[in-house]
Amino acid sequence: MANVTLRSVRKTYPGGFEAIKGVDVDVGDGQFCVLVGPSGCGKSTLLRMVAGLETITGGEIDIGGRVVNQVEPADRDIAMVFQNYALYPHMSVYNNMAYGLRNRGMAEAEIRTRVEEAARVLELSPMLERKPRQLSGGQRQRVAMGRAIVRQPKVFLFDEPLSNLDAKLRIAMRVEIRKLQRRLNTTSIYVTHDQLEAMTLADILVVMNGGQVEQIGNPLDIYQKPATTFVASFIGAPPMNLMPLRSDELTSQIAGADGAGIVGIRPEDFVITGETASGGVALGLTVEAIEHVGAETFVYGSRRREEQGVAANPGELPPGEVIVRVPGTTGPAIGERIRAVAPRDKLHLFTADGRKRVGP
Amino acid sequence: MVEEEGFQRYLAHAILWIGIAIVAFPVYLAIVASTQDNAVIANGQMSLLPGGHFLETYYQTLFVGTSGSTREPVLNMMLNSLIMALLIAVGKIAISIISAYAIVYFRFPFRMAIFWTIFITLMLPVEVRIYPTYKIVADLHLLDSYAGLSLPLIASATATLLFRQFFMTVPDELLEASRIDGAGPFRFFWDTLLPLSRTNMAALFVILFILGWNQYLWPLLITTRDDMQTIQVGIRKMITTTDALTEWPVVMATALLAMLPPVFVVVVMQKLFVRGLVETEK
């Protein structure tokens, strides 16, 4: 058991490319930390630096109170699950799991106990003698997990472990990983580009972009109070509606918006109504498209100046497309004109460059 | 596939059988000749059907040799050929796989220079540098030795390139997983890379064995002692004597024995052979 601390960690490649531009993260003992961000944001690089597979240009990585910058991967007491699983194709499932233990000189009896226990937990017991190519994608994934578990390491590292699975299996494995991690109570760092995976798995969520941390926190806090417009649009699906504010339009509709240049409203925070919003925002929309998902309906509307007949408020926002979520299956028809209203406390205000949240 | 009409199909079968006959005829003739009496053959009266001297001829060939000047039993020549072919195949695979491993899995000064030094050898077969090589082998006192027979033929890059190409296709994550599992360079090579290379090694072995077994010019040059002759060299010496004295049944038996091991390898390990042939020419 251990906590993992990154102190102003940097990575610059020989060509001069700065992949990680100073990252501070503190993962507590037994916590599940998820690094999330678009591809190329540096999340995998960061994970591989923790694993010891990439050198560290600056800063410190601390696992369980020991700075491991110069420590070999094998000696960091970590285990890793790779995106393509990296199973040894020529070894049986049993040997895949046992290999790391043998290399450490563990007694064969102890190895057997551990592997069989892991196989039982992961429901791999009937397949221990098979080769990886005889397994399905989900089974391979579980072998990769098993290989990590038997080591009983201080830290689990996951590099997009579910991205090679189909959608249904992905959800099932996601739940399994979470249950397993809770039971073993092992500190874990998990990399994904899928915000839903990130939201559902994380104790601490680290949102990354361009080699930097955009925001760290628990997933719900991040969802409710995104620190930047990047986080606001990356976390949540469909993404938050972000609309630039013009200073002369702010006054009447949005109170307490000093210094704000962008307003963000989540699709589910709108209500389609005829009433006005006090302190909030009301938008006049022409319905362009409708998506029925079953439990909810997404309405894609456009705001156009010349169609202000519906909402003639002076604080009308500039043109653009807005997504509105409506519960259930009932919604407006295409071409219909609607009024979408969001209350003041559901508005997210950001500075004009999107780098900073304004207000609460 | 587009359907072939009946006549077209029969034509194809016929052409293929004609091809097979052309390819097989000289060998058939050798089989027949090896079972007949030399006097009949020398008269130009050879029958196209096998004769009754099979055991006699092959016993003489394998264990006695010709009655002429070179009285070396062919079994001994075959042993020499076998040792040379194995040394070439195993030696080349062994030194190539470790140098390819170094070139792919390590970064070190002069890495590319070394790679090119090895790569260039791909271009020049031993035939073009035959006498200077002979002189060096003589200076090293390696004439009439198995080392002298095999070492100069090991000096080529084909296998190194093949292994390099294969290693490049091995996913990086396998090395990373091994490192996390506590495997160093030796363990990774031995536990993971070598087992994964098995098919490639086998295919390469098949090709190199055939090439080694069939070497001619080099053994011809550097073996002077009869007991160091390879079978390819031995067979040539059998027909050196004036035509009248050539013991054709023995020569033909030797020819057949000379082609037996490599042909056997090609037919039995056809898949590996084809793979090896295609890969080494890439």
Place this chain on the structure above:
Amino acid sequence: MQKQAIFQSKLLPYALVAPQLAIVLIFFYWPAAQAVIQSFLLQDAFGLSTSFVWFENYLELFKDPAYFAAIVRTFAFSFAIAVSSLSFALLLAVMADKPLRGSTLYRTLLIWPYAVAPPVVGVLWVFMLHPSLGVLSRYLRAMGVDWNPLLDGDQAAALIILAAAWKQISYNFLFFLAGLQSIPKSVIEAAAIDGARPMRRFWTVIFPLLSPTIFFLLVINIVYAFFDTFGIIDTMTRGGPGKATETLVYKVYTDGLLGGNLGSSAAQSVILMVIVVVLTGIQFRFVERKVTY
């Protein structure tokens, strides 16, 4: 292209490349360098003194009509062997590519001659077409051919070409078959739907798609004819009668055996090296094009 995942070690990689590097340096670069140096030197008749003579050895060679004839002969042999073997192999491969019963058996029965060593090929063919005892010679004479390759240079050359082409059939067949099998069936079906008859399909669709294979094999066959025919020539004709079947490689060998002019022999080796490098260069350029195309 480079691997991202690597090991860190200062000495180990050198230890790993050392064996191959040593063998390559001793048995490849050293003799090659000696050949080049030697080719610029002239030794007196007693081997007592040598002098640096620039390109004199080379000039002597090119002034020598025998050498010039050997060059022409070698190329003529190469083309004759390549063309005859390639066309016959292509015919067989096209037939074997059809969905016939027993096609794997056909393949097996056609590829084994690859494994027959050149000197053995020579022995087999010389026996078959020996002027006095050859089985086929009987029929040739019965047809009125004055068959005697031991005396007639042209007949000797034909014999060499036939034997060498025979050995190469299986190799060419294999590569042609692989080439044919890599042509997508849908392309051929499309041509059939476009109304092309089988012969037309072959010349307008299959043959052009096969041209990279043909070119590749042409180069390989020429290189083969340069070097691997040595064993065939040595067992069949010893370069004779006269010099009717003496190729460049054979000439290097016999001149060296006589042991006379070291400089000239070295110069011949260097010229051979240059020819091979040019041929391989052509092949590499072609391979590169295949990759990008």
